[in-house]
Every structure is written in C-alpha cells, then in structure tokens.
Amino acid sequence: xxxxxxxxxxxxxxxxxxxxxxxxxxxxxxxxxxxxxxxxxxxxxxxxxxxxxxxxxxxxxxxxxxxxxxxxxxxxx
Numbered sequence: 001x002x003x004x005x006x007x008x009x010x011x012x013x014x015x016x017x018x019x020x021x022x023x024x025x026x027x028x029x030x031x032x033x034x035x036x037x038x039x040x041x042x043x044x045x046x047x048x049x050x051x052x053x054x055x056x057x058x059x060x061x062x063x064x065x066x067x068x069x070x071x072x073x074x075x076x077x
Contacts, residue, residue, distance in 0.1 A: 010057045012065075019065075021054030026067060039067075 006022040011031075018029040029036040053070035060066065067074045 007053075007055045008057050010059075013059050013063060019057045021057055021067070023053050025052045026054045026057070 004023055006020060008019070008021040010019045011017070012019065016031060018031055020027045020029065026039040027036050028039055054067055055070060056068035058066040058068070
C-alpha cells in the first residue's frame with residue numbers, strides 16, 4: 001500500500017481520521033472502524049490525479065487539506 005517508505009502520519013483536526021502518506025500515495029484511515037481508502041484525486045476535479053509520492057500533509061484553520069507531493073503541492077478540498 002505505502003511502498004517502501006512512509007513520509008508522513010497525521011491526524012485530522014476532528015480526530016476521526018489518520019492520514020498516512022508514502023511512496024504510493026495517501027491513505028485515509030477511519031480511526032474508529034479501521035477502514036481505509038486511498039486518495040489519488042482531488043475532490044470534485046476531473047483529471048486531477050496528484051503525484052503518487054506524498055511527502056507531507058497539512059490541515060489549515062478552515063479544515064482544507066494540503067497535500068505536498070514529489071511533483072509539487074496539491075490542494076484537497
């Protein structure tokens with residue numbers, strides 16, 4: 001799932017999800033149910049696949065999620 005390397009582990013501000021970024025993308029894990037899914041596309045945007053290497057994750061004061069990738073930064077709504 002994450003390849004050979006995990007670059008970032010972060011919890012969302014509501015503490016419901018754990019975000020894990022690595023060489024093969026970003027996983028969003030529900031902390032209560034342990035269910036997870038991979039995130040490869042920006043919400044609501046066609047053809048918006050981001051680089052598979054996720055280096056950092058940041059949630060701003062407005063709860064927007066910023067994903068830093070090998071190819072630059074991406075904004076996840």
